[in-house]
Amino acid sequence: MSRSAGFWPLALVFTLFVVFLYGPMVTIFVLSFQGPEGGLTFPLRGVSLHWFRQLAEGLGTVDIAAALRRSLLLGAVVMGLTVVLSVLAGLAFRKKLRGGDALFYVSVASLIMPSIIISLGIGLQFRLLDGGLKWLLEALGAHSPYAQTTLENYGTALGLMTSALGAHLTWTLPFGLLIMFAVFNRFNPAYEEAARDLGATPWQTLRHVVLPLIGPSVVGVGMFGFTLSWDEIARTSQAIGDVNTLPLELQGLTSTVTTPAIYALGTVTTVVSLLVMGLTVALAWWLGRRRKA
Numbered sequence: 001m002s003r004s005a006g007f008w009p010l011a012l013v014f015t016l017f018v019v020f021l022y023g024p025m026v027t028i029f030v031l032s033f034q035g036p037e038g039g040l041t042f043p044l045r046g047v048s049l050h051w052f053r054q055l056a057e058g059l060g061t062v063d064i065a066a067a068l069r070r071s072l073l074l075g076a077v078v079m080g081l082t083v084v085l086s087v088l089a090g091l092a093f094r095k096k097l098r099g100g101d102a103l104f105y106v107s108v109a110s111l112i113m114p115s116i117i118i119s120l121g122i123g124l125q126f127r128l129l130d131g132g133l134k135w136l137l138e139a140l141g142a143h144s145p146y147a148q149t150t151l152e153n154y155g156t157a158l159g160l161m162t163s164a165l166g167a168h169l170t171w172t173l174p175f176g177l178l179i180m181f182a183v184f185n186r187f188n189p190a191y192e193e194a195a196r197d198l199g200a201t202p203w204q205t206l207r208h209v210v211l212p213l214i215g216p217s218v219v220g221v222g223m224f225g226f227t228l229s230w231d232e233i234a235r236t237s238q239a240i241g242d243v244n245t246l247p248l249e250l251q252g253l254t255s256t257v258t259t260p261a262i263y264a265l266g267t268v269t270t271v272v273s274l275l276v277m278g279l280t281v282a283l284a285w286w287l288g289r290r291r292k293a
Contacts, residue, residue: 071245078169122170191213236248
């Protein structure tokens with residue numbers, strides 16, 4: 001079959017794009033399997049799992065396992081909240097809401113703000129909250145031994161499930177909302193009308209009709225929520241408090257670790273992301289088949 005004159009130039013541009021996009025990831029994968037004498041550049045010096053074993057043993061004072069658990073926990077909570085809030089917002093916006101346009105623009109405004117500014121703002125808010133709580137506890141401390149004890153043990157409201165969670169939701173929720181708005185914009189209400197004609201309650205209609213039909217999209221929202229949270233650095237950096245997530249630990253290690261162990265850590269984080277995406281695609285495919293059946 002003959003090719004048009006523009007095929008090969010476009011094919012070359014596409015090939016260069018794919019190499020530019022995935023070349024660094026493949027390079028990290030390959031270099032992470034170097035032998036004990038391996039360095040940070042090519043050529044490879046042996047092939048082994050040495051740097052993964054060293055990663056499991058720990059990198060200096062950094063507790064990689066604890067950072068991994070924190071990131072997984074935060075990603076799971078962000079995923080759940082993103083799915084629930086996005087679906088509920090999508091259902092709510094199917095009707096004309098007073099002030100709905102303003103609410104929508106406020107909800108997605110964080111996408112156009114620099115991530116580090118949002119992180120700084122959230123961190124500042126929680127530090128002001130710390131100041132207000134300490135002032136209140138000091139005022140109550142003269143009359144309440146419990147308040148005095150609480151003040152002595154109080155550290156900060158900044159933390160994984162407070163400020164960091166809020167910072168990640170400013171990033172994941174707008175994407176979830178946009179996806180669900182698009183889904184419900186093309187959702188055929190005739191299915192719901194048919195369910196109501198057959199005597200289904202609103203809850204039964206939602207559970208047995210609406211959710212199965214939008215199931216693959218809901219799974220996609222969940223994947224976005226987890227992966228965006230899993231890789232986030234800028235919005236977490238000023239809002240995490242005294243602990244770090246795995247991406248922040250990885251960023252800090254890039255200036256101190258000079259062995260392929262840093263590549264092994266990058267490989268592990270990428271594999272987790274790929275596993276989540278693979279499970280999401282499989283679940284969406286299964287839900288799609290079930291819906292067609």
